Amino acid sequence: MPRYNPKSVEPKWQAYWDQHQTFATSAEPKKDNNGKLYVLDMFPYPSGSGLHVGHPEGYTATDIVCRYSRMKGKHVLHPMGWDAFGLPAEQHAINTGTHPRVTTYENIATFKRQLKSLGFSYDWNREFSTTDPDYFRWTQWIFLKLYDTWYDPTFTWTGPDGLQRTGKGRPIAELPIPEEVTAQGTEAVRRYQDENRLAYQSFAPVNWCPELGTVLANEEVTADGRSDRGNFPVERRPLRQWMLRITAYAERLINELEPLDWPESVKALQRNWIGRSIGAEVDFPLAPRRAGGVNPLSSADLEKDFHLFKSTRSRTGFPTSPDQNVLRVYTTRPDTLFGATYMVIAPEHLLIDELTTDDQKPAVETYRQQAALKSDLDRTDLAKTKTGVFTGSYAINPVNGQPIPIWVADYVLSTYGTGAIMAVPAHDSRDLEFAHAFKLPVVPVVQPPDNSDPIGFTAEGFAINSGEFTGLPTAEVKTKITAWLAESGLGRQAINYRLRDWLFSRQRYWGEPFPLWHELDDHGNPTGLIRTVPLDQLPVVPPDMDDFKPKGTPDPPLSWAPQEWLYKTDTDGVKLVRETNSMPQWAGSCWYYIRFADNKNPDNFIDPELEKYWLPVDLYIGGAEHAVLHLLYSRFWHKVLFDLGYLSRPEPFQKLVNQGMILGEASYFTYAPEKFSGHALNDPVAAGLVSSEFTKFASTDDESNNIYEDTRNGAKLIEVELPKEKIEPRGGKQYIIGTDFQVTIRSEKMSKSRGNVINPDDVVEQYGADALRLYEMFMGPLDATKPWQMNGVEGVYRFLARAWRMITDENLADEVTINPAIEDVPMTEAQERLLHKTIKAVTNDIESLSLNTAISRLMEFTNEFASAQPRPKAAMETFVLLLSPYAPHLAEDLWQTLGHPNSLAYYPWPTFDESKLVESELEIPVQINGKLRAKIKIPATASKEEMEAAAKSDPQIIAQLEGKTIVKTVVVAGKMVNFVVK
RNA sequence: GCCUUGGUGGUGGAACGGCAGACACAGGGGAUUCAAAAUCCCCCGCUCGUAAAGGGCAUGUGGGUUCGAAUCCCACCCAAGGCACCA
Numbered sequence A: 001m002p003r004y005n006p007k008s009v010e011p012k013w014q015a016y017w018d019q020h021q022t023f024a025t026s027a028e029p030k031k032d033n034n035g036k037l038y039v040l041d042m043f044p045y046p047s048g049s050g051l052h053v054g055h056p057e058g059y060t061a062t063d064i065v066c067r068y069s070r071m072k073g074k075h076v077l078h079p080m081g082w083d084a085f086g087l088p089a090e091q092h093a094i095n096t097g098t099h100p101r102v103t104t105y106e107n108i109a110t111f112k113r114q115l116k117s118l119g120f121s122y123d124w125n126r127e128f129s130t131t132d133p134d135y136f137r138w139t140q141w142i143f144l145k146l147y148d149t150w151y152d153p154t155f156t157w158t159g160p161d162g163l164q165r166t167g168k169g170r171p172i173a174e175l176p177i178p179e180e181v182t183a184q185g186t187e188a189v190r191r192y193q194d195e196n197r198l199a200y201q202s203f204a205p206v207n208w209c210p211e212l213g214t215v216l217a218n219e220e221v222t223a224d225g226r227s228d229r230g231n232f233p234v235e236r237r238p239l240r241q242w243m244l245r246i247t248a249y250a251e252r253l254i255n256e257l258e259p260l261d262w263p264e265s266v267k268a269l270q271r272n273w274i275g276r277s278i279g280a281e282v283d284f285p286l287a288p289r290r291a292g293g294v295n296p297l298s299s300a301d302l303e304k305d306f307h308l309f310k311s312t313r314s315r316t317g318f319p320t321s322p323d324q325n326v327l328r329v330y331t332t333r334p335d336t337l338f339g340a341t342y343m344v345i346a347p348e349h350l351l352i353d354e355l356t357t358d359d360q361k362p363a364v365e366t367y368r369q370q371a372a373l374k375s376d377l378d379r380t381d382l383a384k385t386k387t388g389v390f391t392g393s394y395a396i397n398p399v400n401g402q403p404i405p406i407w408v409a410d411y412v413l414s415t416y417g418t419g420a421i422m423a424v425p426a427h428d429s430r431d432l433e434f435a436h437a438f439k440l441p442v443v444p445v446v447q448p449p450d451n452s453d454p455i456g457f458t459a460e461g462f463a464i465n466s467g468e469f470t471g472l473p474t475a476e477v478k479t480k481i482t483a484w485l486a487e488s489g490l491g492r493q494a495i496n497y498r499l500r501d502w503l504f505s506r507q508r509y510w511g512e513p514f515p516l517w518h519e520l521d522d523h524g525n526p527t528g529l530i531r532t533v534p535l536d537q538l539p540v541v542p543p544d545m546d547d548f549k550p551k552g553t554p555d556p557p558l559s560w561a562p563q564e565w566l567y568k569t570d571t572d573g574v575k576l577v578r579e580t581n582s583m584p585q586w587a588g589s590c591w592y593y594i595r596f597a598d599n600k601n602p603d604n605f606i607d608p609e610l611e612k613y614w615l616p617v618d619l620y621i622g623g624a625e626h627a628v629l630h631l632l633y634s635r636f637w638h639k640v641l642f643d644l645g646y647l648s649r650p651e652p653f654q655k656l657v658n659q660g661m662i663l664g665e666a667s668y669f670t671y672a673p674e675k676f677s678g679h680a681l682n683d684p685v686a687a688g689l690v691s692s693e694f695t696k697f698a699s700t701d702d703e704s705n706n707i708y709e710d711t712r713n714g715a716k717l718i719e720v721e722l723p724k725e726k727i728e729p730r731g732g733k734q735y736i737i738g739t740d741f742q743v744t745i746r747s748e749k750m751s752k753s754r755g756n757v758i759n760p761d762d763v764v765e766q767y768g769a770d771a772l773r774l775y776e777m778f779m780g781p782l783d784a785t786k787p788w789q790m791n792g793v794e795g796v797y798r799f800l801a802r803a804w805r806m807i808t809d810e811n812l813a814d815e816v817t818i819n820p821a822i823e824d825v826p827m828t829e830a831q832e833r834l835l836h837k838t839i840k841a842v843t844n845d846i847e848s849l850s851l852n853t854a855i856s857r858l859m860e861f862t863n864e865f866a867s868a869q870p871r872p873k874a875a876m877e878t879f880v881l882l883l884s885p886y887a888p889h890l891a892e893d894l895w896q897t898l899g900h901p902n903s904l905a906y907y908p909w910p911t912f913d914e915s916k917l918v919e920s921e922l923e924i925p926v927q928i929n930g931k932l933r934a935k936i937k938i939p940a941t942a943s944k945e946e947m948e949a950a951a952k953s954d955p956q957i958i959a960q961l962e963g964k965t966i967v968k969t970v971v972v973a974g975k976m977v978n979f980v981v982k
Numbered sequence B: 001g002c003c004u005u006g007g008u009g010g011u012g013g014a015a016c017g018g019c020a021g022a023c024a025c026a027g028g029g030g031a032u033u034c035a036a037a038a039u040c041c042c043c044c045g046c047u048c049g050u051a052a053a054g055g056g057c058a059u060g061u062g063g064g065u066u067c068g069a070a071u072c073c074c075a076c077c078c079a080a081g082g083c084a085c086c087a
Helices: A006-020 A054-071 A087-096 A100-117 A133-147 A186-196 A246-255 A264-274 A299-316 A334-339 A358-373 A376-384 A429-438 A474-487 A592-598 A608-614 A629-643 A760-767 A769-778 A790-807 A829-847 A851-865 A873-883 A888-897 A944-952 A955-961
Strands: A036-041 A075-077 A149-158 A164-171 A199-202 A205-209 A214-216 A235-238 A241-244 A277-285 A326-331 A342-345 A389-396 A403-408 A420-423 A491-496 A516-520 A526-532 A567-569 A575-578 A619-623 A656-659 A667-673 A694-698 A707-710 A716-722 A727-730 A733-736 A744-746 A921-928 A931-939 A966-972 A976-981
Touching: A006 A100, A006 A760, A006 A769, A006 A888, A036 A054, A036 A592, A036 A608, A054 A075, A054 A619, A054 A656, A054 A769, A054 A829, A087 A100, A100 A760, A133 A149, A133 A199, A133 A592, A133 A629, A149 A246, A164 A246, A164 A629, A186 A199, A186 A526, A246 A264, A246 A629, A264 A629, A264 A656, A277 A299, A277 A334, A277 A474, A299 A389, A326 A334, A326 A342, A326 A420, A334 A474, A342 A429, A358 A389, A358 A403, A420 A429, A474 A491, A592 A608, A760 A769, A760 A790, A769 A790, A769 A851, A769 A888, A790 A851, A790 A873, A790 A888, A829 A851, A829 A873, A851 A873, A873 A888, A921 A955, A931 A944, A931 A955, A944 A955, A944 A966, A944 A976, A955 A976
Parallel strands: A036 A075, A036 A619, A342 A403, A619 A656, A921 A976
Antiparallel strands: A149 A164, A199 A241, A205 A214, A205 A235, A277 A326, A277 A389, A277 A491, A342 A420, A389 A403, A516 A526, A516 A575, A567 A575, A667 A716, A667 A744, A694 A707, A707 A716, A727 A733, A921 A931, A966 A976
16 A cells, blocks of 8 residues: 555544543643643634634644644643534524534534544543533623622732732622612612622613524624624614623723733734723813793803802812713813814713703704614714704803803714713814804814814814913823813813623523523512522523524513423512523633633632643634634633632733635636626627726625726726636736736635635545645645635645655555665764754744744755655654644654654654754855845855955956955855945 | 735745745646656746846835845835724
8 A cells, every 4th residue: 555545544543542542631730841831722613514624724733833842841731622502503493493402512523523534632531512511500600700790990909910900800799888878778789789790781772683583792793783693784772681891891901911922913903992092071061041941141141150160160179970060071182172162962862851942852852763763874874964953052161161052963972981072173073074064163273283274183283272272282282181170170081992891691592591580579570680590500501492483572582481490489489580581602702711721620610720720821823703702702701700819810812823714716807898797708708808908996895796997998897707727827927718818816715605615524535634734734824814725735745645755665565664765874964954954943933833834844854855865764753753743644654664653742852953053165145236246155164354255256256346446345254245346 | 084914926925134936836848657647857037148158127116224125214005804973
């Protein structure tokens, strides 16, 4: 057989690793401990369609790091599991009648078989699924911890990491209860606590997706108001929901991001998502109205009232919450206060009735109803035309005493800041648009540094028309006005976040049930009071049900669960009904990295000692699509558990790497008039209607339907895909066969509809797992988006076969034996140098995850040694060790052929000797005026003078220097010589 | 509009401020073979030049710093991803 045959080699070693438990990780560190290394892949959702080529990309990278690190003597934790709750299994169940539990575990089996066929060195003893009751018992337990916690923003403390922080999640029992609440009895106290928990109920409008039959978190809704998953419409509805108070942690989620070794893009994404902004809250006193609410006001009344307000405020200071006679706004530009010419409140603002005068009531009421009906999509869609209605009331600008009108408009969001703004049309584009639409005054207060028109200028400049602040630069005005506001009790510095609390409940069956009961009164109605399921009664398992199809209403499927599951009477006689919402898919993935370190612990979610030893995850690799959702949620849970003392580090993932997307094979396109769409592909070509001269005319959402314009005659063109057989390369460009029409080459995302999906099983079948692994790493940098090329797999397969032939004897028919060219002889100096260079390069490349170049080095090595006679055995052994993280099956087999009976998985990683890298002779470039003119050979030890002399004696250089004067000579020892001449 | 990351041969991609294009793929030529597969050897950025010798031009565009720039700085263009009435 001795041809390289992955089909016999690979299963053999997979069985060996299984049998010998080669990759089982002991809980205890080994004696010769070189430290621990926790390397984690983002665990997959086991979908029905099986593994995709995108999965093995990240998995191979982590596997290489793990195999390498074990050989370096590290205590490696490398687990795998399943994120298996979620919609697809449930949707499939609804369509086919198969219970999601059944489908889920079938899919897991497929995924596991596929992963095993790729030879990943997971410790399968640590496998679990988020759907295992043993696991979600602790997911529910963590939820109860969140429920049992409130955030104290003023608490200063030092954590187990030795850092001092202000702000801490603390047990709800430690929440100070105001006296007036205590006075109202225990029920009032319970309700007061409920308002402060990190897990709380909300009745605000939420994103309801009728198609999916569930509500969605803000993060799961796209900018155009559709579901992230499935792209269905989403509408706003007020529904009772469970929320998690992630906003309490906003500041820490931003600050503690800094020291992490994460891609800058992901950090930026999280920072943007949290959206911290610094500004000021300012109270605008409401102008008094004459009896009967008739305006305008008399200026005498106004002045009197304003003075009274100011003198009161300078005594009392700025109140924590605004009193009745003011409108509080948030602004990031307190420096533009003098330019505030009107105010706007959101249609949902609490003071709206207060502020609306009788004669404006009908108009405001109508507007408010219209706004309520609009979805977020409508609101943003109408961004171009601003709408709004005057309330009839005025507020007084605290800096100058001027009365300004208060409007209602839906361009102001009730959920951000105070739900009200001061409008400075001169320096805010939205306010300017609104002011133009409703003919409101525009007062410029910032002069651009270049003295251009201040109207519409939104950057920093110098204050104008701003009283005592006139002439100062923006930054200074900001601080000075804020200070003045604070002093006079009219405002204060404030920080706001774009981040909203996390909507944590879903109306689906296939998720973790909440471990909560609602108390019922004598009539069976909920009282609003909650009881938790005692910790020793966890988990709460979803009841057995056949019908979990959404009814098109927001009632969760669990609301028609069997009575015995749904109701009970507690020991004190109080009737209870279960919470029937379930947790979102994110819940399970929020903490799985913790459980992997101690997956079988029946008494604790993790043993504290194991937690200290294994966490945090040292290297976490996965797709960029989780940049905000999963990674932000995990960090939040982690911090709560940290505050409560269950975890000893503040962050879960020390280093994060996003693997790039793998696109389908390149396709070829030409451009033809629209009427040809749908015709046979060669029609437009034959008809001579194809054009190579065009510009992009318009884009559509669907990329394949972009429209182009023929630059010769203005005709509209569309893209037409051509089969590869229609293409011929000529003069370095690609043309349609027999024509002068150039084609465009482009790669697209893999998708079922395009028919360009590559199934890893097929690649393994044809070329083997080692070739697939190697190819995915050889394609390019790990984090880059790159197109698949089957020819490339062929290429690395040839390399593996070459490595095989270098070491085994192909001439024997049946038996795998060592190649007779391999002898126990010393290496030549050149061979030794190449070997040590290769060890150095491959080692450094793994450390920096530059896996594509490491493979290049191994190829170079093979290109040299494959034809060497004899081939020193020691060099071959080192090569096999270097190759083993990439192509482990082949390497194990070659290792055996070289006479080693045991696995190389823990054999020490080769080391290099710096002194062996030194060349005796160097070839260096000689430049004239920075241009390469010759290459000369010099001894490695040559001095600068010797190098210069050698360069000057080169015939090429002599000829080039003829008749010129050397102005300057630059010599870099061992590197190059440059003559600057005139 | 804002943020992030990119832009190098026909293709994927290499390159501590010092020989641009390593390593592959595709393509061309040759050897081996009855023939093929497999394998091995050679050529391969564009261009002038006879296919030589030897030039010229080349890392999105335009400037700058430097003896020397794919690499550093400034401006712009393009692509991908994300955010977007967040005051």
